[in-house]
Amino acid sequence: xxxxxxxxxxxxxxxxVRMLEAYDFxxxxxxxxxxxxxxxxxxxxxxVAVVDxxxxxxxxxxxxxxxxxxxxxxxGLPVLVLSQHVEQLYARELLADGNGAxxxxxxxxxxxxxxxxDAVRRVAAGGTxxxxxxxxxxxxxxxxxxxxxxxxxxxxxxxxxxxxxxxxAAIASQMVITERAVAKHTSxxxxxxxxxxxxxxxxxxxxxxxxLDRG
Amino acid sequence: xxxKQGRIRAALLAAGRGLVLSxxxxxxxxxxxxxxxxxxxFIPLGIGLVTTPYVLEAVRKHANQRRLLAITWSDVRIPxxxxxxxxxxxxxxxxQVERTTLMLKDPATWRDIRWMLVDMTAxxxxxxxxxxxxxxxxxxxxxxxxxxxxxxxxxxWYAFVPVDSQATGLAAAALGVALFAVGVALSERLLRAHxxxxxxxxxxxxxxxxxxxxxxxxxxRHEAVDTAxxxxxxxxxxxxxxxxxxxxxxxxxxxxxxxxxxxxPAQAKKLLAMARESxxxxxxxxxxxxxxxxxxxxxxxxxxxxxxxxxxxxxxxxEVDVDLDGRADAPVESAAYFAVSETLTNAAKHSGADRIWVxxxxxxxxxxxxxxxxxxxxxxxxxxxxxSGIERRLGTFDGIMAVSSPAGGPTMVTMEIxxxxx
Numbered sequence: 001x002x003x004x005x006x007x008x009x010x011x012x013x014x015x016x017v018r019m020l021e022a023y024d025f026x027x028x029x030x031x032x033x034x035x036x037x038x039x040x041x042x043x044x045x046x047x048v049a050v051v052d053x054x055x056x057x058x059x060x061x062x063x064x065x066x067x068x069x070x071x072x073x074x075x076g077l078p079v080l081v082l083s084q085h086v087e088q089l090y091a092r093e094l095l096a097d098g099n100g101a102x103x104x105x106x107x108x109x110x111x112x113x114x115x116x117x118d119a120v121r122r123v124a125a126g127g128t129x130x131x132x133x134x135x136x137x138x139x140x141x142x143x144x145x146x147x148x149x150x151x152x153x154x155x156x157x158x159x160x161x162x163x164x165x166x167x168x169a170a171i172a173s174q175m176v177i178t179e180r181a182v183a184k185h186t187s188x189x190x191x192x193x194x195x196x197x198x199x200x201x202x203x204x205x206x207x208x209x210x211x212l213d214r215g
Numbered sequence: 216x217x218x219k220q221g222r223i224r225a226a227l228l229a230a231g232r233g234l235v236l237s238x239x240x241x242x243x244x245x246x247x248x249x250x251x252x253x254x255x256x257f258i259p260l261g262i263g264l265v266t267t268p269y270v271l272e273a274v275r276k277h278a279n280q281r282r283l284l285a286i287t288w289s290d291v292r293i294p295x296x297x298x299x300x301x302x303x304x305x306x307x308x309x310x311q312v313e314r315t316t317l318m319l320k321d322p323a324t325w326r327d328i329r330w331m332l333v334d335m336t337a338x339x340x341x342x343x344x345x346x347x348x349x350x351x352x353x354x355x356x357x358x359x360x361x362x363x364x365x366x367x368x369x370x371x372w373y374a375f376v377p378v379d380s381q382a383t384g385l386a387a388a389a390l391g392v393a394l395f396a397v398g399v400a401l402s403e404r405l406l407r408a409h410x411x412x413x414x415x416x417x418x419x420x421x422x423x424x425x426x427x428x429x430x431x432x433x434x435x436r437h438e439a440v441d442t443a444x445x446x447x448x449x450x451x452x453x454x455x456x457x458x459x460x461x462x463x464x465x466x467x468x469x470x471x472x473x474x475x476x477x478x479x480p481a482q483a484k485k486l487l488a489m490a491r492e493s494x495x496x497x498x499x500x501x502x503x504x505x506x507x508x509x510x511x512x513x514x515x516x517x518x519x520x521x522x523x524x525x526x527x528x529x530x531x532x533x534e535v536d537v538d539l540d541g542r543a544d545a546p547v548e549s550a551a552y553f554a555v556s557e558t559l560t561n562a563a564k565h566s567g568a569d570r571i572w573v574x575x576x577x578x579x580x581x582x583x584x585x586x587x588x589x590x591x592x593x594x595x596x597x598x599x600x601x602x603s604g605i606e607r608r609l610g611t612f613d614g615i616m617a618v619s620s621p622a623g624g625p626t627m628v629t630m631e632i633x634x635x636x637x
Contacts, residue, residue: 054515061515085502085511089524108498111491137528 001124002028004046006037006063007082008056016050016110023117034062041070041077048124052107053083053090064090075099080123082107091134103129103165119165128165135163151192158185222399226349229402232288233345236409239281240339247274248331258315268314274327278417281334285410289403293410296323296419296427322423330416338409345405348398355391359384439611446508453504461497465490513552517542521552522573531563531571531588538576541636547612551582551632554605554616558586558628561601566590566626577636582614584630592624602628 003025007013010032017030029040034055041049049070055062067079080103081094094102103123109131110116119129139160151159161171168186172179247270254270257263275297285291298321304310318324355373363371363384370379373387374394419427468490475483505511513521519537526533542548555573562571568590575584594602595618606616614632 054511083511085506087512087524088527089512089520108495111495 001048001121002026002044002046003120004028004037004040004044004049005030005051006032006034006040006049006055006066007052008032008054009052012052012107019110019113019117020050020120023113025120033057034066037063037066038070041066042073045074048078048080048120050080050082050120053081061090064093068093071097071099076101076126078123078126079103080105080120080129082110086131086133088134088137091130095128100128101126104134105129105131106133118170122165130164132160132164135160138163151189155185155189155192158182159189162186162189226399226402229406230346230349230398232284233342233402233406233409234350236284236342236406237339237346239277240334240342243277244331244335244338247277248328248335251328251331255319264312264315265308268311268318271318271324271327274324274331278327278330281410281413282417285413289407289410291407291410291414293414293417294419294424296326296417296423297321298323298427298430323419326417326419330413333416334413338412341405341409341412345398345402345409348394348402348405352391352395352398355387355389355394359388359391363387435607435610435613438607442607442611450504450508453500453507457500458497458504461493461500465493465497468493509549510552513548518548518551519575521548522555522575525552525556525559526571526573529559529563529571531569533559533571533573536572536574536576539582539636540577543577543582543632543634543636547582547632547634550608550612550614551584551630554608554614554630555584555586557601557605558630561594562586562588562590562626565594566592566624568624568626577634580633580635582630582632582634582636584632585627586629587625587627590624590626591622592620592626593622594618594620594626594628605630 001024003020005013005016005020005027007016007030013030013032017027020027028044028046029036031037031040032055034057037049037051037055040046049067051063051067053061053063055066064081067081071077071079075097076099078101079094081090082105083090084107086104086106091104094104101123103119105116105119109119122129139156157175158171161174166174168179168182172182175182250270251274254263254266258267279295282293282295285293298317300314300317304313304317351374358371358373358378359381361384363378363381365371366378367380370377370383372378374390376383376387376390378384378387468486472483472486472490475486510521510524512524517539519539522537523535526535543551559571559573562568566588568588570589572587573584574587575582577583602616602618609616609630609632612632612634614630616628616630618626618628620626
């Protein structure tokens with residue numbers, strides 16, 4: 001799987017390259033500025049891009065803007081955005097086109113190599129990987145509302161993991177319950193939220209986020 | 216037709232106001248002028264020391280009343296030039312003496328007294344003229360309507376018309392119509408002239424204005440320095456107790472792991488997990504700290520999106536309307552951001568609202584922000600309230616804040632900061 005990596009801090013870029021290579025990714029390019037990233041994405045056609053939000057030369061949200069522009073040119077281009085902080089505002093912009101294949105994670109998540117690599121693979125496969133922080137922000141905002149208040153703590157937990165982009169199998173192993181139990185919980189959740197159930201992981205996350213977004 | 220009626224109504228209103236002003240100019244100014252002169256003259260006798268502050272206070276109120284009328288009636292802005300009293304004026308007789316000297320040293324006091332002289336003469340004339348031009352014609356009409364009969368023996372002068380017959384009575388009425396027309400045309404302007412006259416005497420000279428400006432700048436600079444210093448202390452403390460401590464603990468754990476790794480791998484693994492947790496927590500703390508100094512979205516996107524991101528984290532439904540075609544200077548953006556942030560936090564905590572509207576726009580070199588909620592109201596600005604901190608923050612940039620929060624709601628906080636966008 002070919003990866004384009006954009007990160008301006010040398011140490012972090014180096015670390016990411018090593019980690020990705022260790023998990024059998026092929027690094028098509030590792031760049032440090034926005035313009036380089038734009039060029040690399042257009043020319044190399046990678047399977048997935050791992051991008052830092054803040055990049056030179058502007059040191060603002062250049063990475064995010066490049067990723068959004070690249071996805072406009074090539075809809076559904078898998079992009080995993082890393083950031084020192086996560087903001088709902090950015091998460092919404094990334095999810096806005098509804099094509100999926102989006103990840104938005106805190107940089108700290110690379111501490112847990114397995115989970116991070118899992119997120120990259122999920123995004124490359126067209127799924128989503130949302131940072132738990134974004135999800136908990138969204139959920140806490142909606143917590144007073146009745147539809148969310150109707151969820152049991154267990155269902156809420158499932159809901160959080162589901163919104164991050166995990167599959168039923170992953171949720172089951174994380175919560176140490178059977179997959180059938182997860183499926184039951186999810187169908188309960190969809191019922192309570194008034195959403196038609198669906199097998200598509202990506203669509204399911206988008207539906208949840210869209211519902212939360214409607215607030 | 217309606218415009219004509221409107222003009223006549225406006226003229227009559229101006230005439231009524233002129234009447235009020237002429238009363239204030241004659242009775243008010245004359246009484247206070249005499250009192251002020253007497254009081255100051257009696258200072259050598261000692262009595263004046265006690266009475267002067269009261270009298271001069273009354274004079275200031277009188278002048279401020281006129282300033283208020285000027286802005287509300289004719290849109291003439293007359294700045295207030297009085298020097299503020301120092302905070303440590305003593306009570307009792309000594310305090311009174313101190314106050315007397317302070318007031319007499321203030322050039323604005325002498326301008327007030329001079330103004331009263333002008334007000335009771337020229338000011339009075341102008342304002343009574345505004346009223347008379349519309350009231351006097353009534354007499355002309357009454358004369359023509361039949362009152363002239365009373366004056367058939369010795370003639371009555373209506374202005375320059377000698378009235379002693381129906382014909383001359385009608386002439387008086389004609390003059391009345393002419394005067395009325397002039398009055399409709401002029402009374403509003405005369406009213407304005409009265410206030411312009413007052414401004415020419417009452418408004419501070421350029422020198423005074425500069426002095427006042429320097430006072431204000433000194434005050435806001437002190438506040439800015441204090442705020443910056445306490446902010447630095449807070450950052451230092453947060454780093455010292457938070458991230459720094461965690462990194463030290465992490466280092467210790469790593470040291471222990473080094474020693475244990477071969478002897479007791481299981482224990483070493485446990486410590487490694489702890490070290491990783493510490494590093495994650497240190498990062499979280501640093502992230503919160505950064506958000507408190509300069510929020511990332513503000514740095515990356517500017518004020519509009521930063522406020523939008525802020526509203527998204529709010530537990531209350533919110534609507535953000537941004538109309539800015541550029542970015543302000545970083546310090547202004549930051550002050551505005553934190554002012555909005557504190558206002559929103561206040562609203563979320565205390566207002567009991569379930570909806571908040573934020574509006575940001577830039578017009579005429581002024582950044583205007585309003586935060587409105589549908590809560591229960593009762594918020595107050597002023598010393599001691601959380602809102603005064605926001606006022607101080609904005610004061611450094613000559614910004615101002617106003618709070619409208621009647622009991623029962625809604626609460627609306629408006630802020631204005633003069634700045635240019637680029």
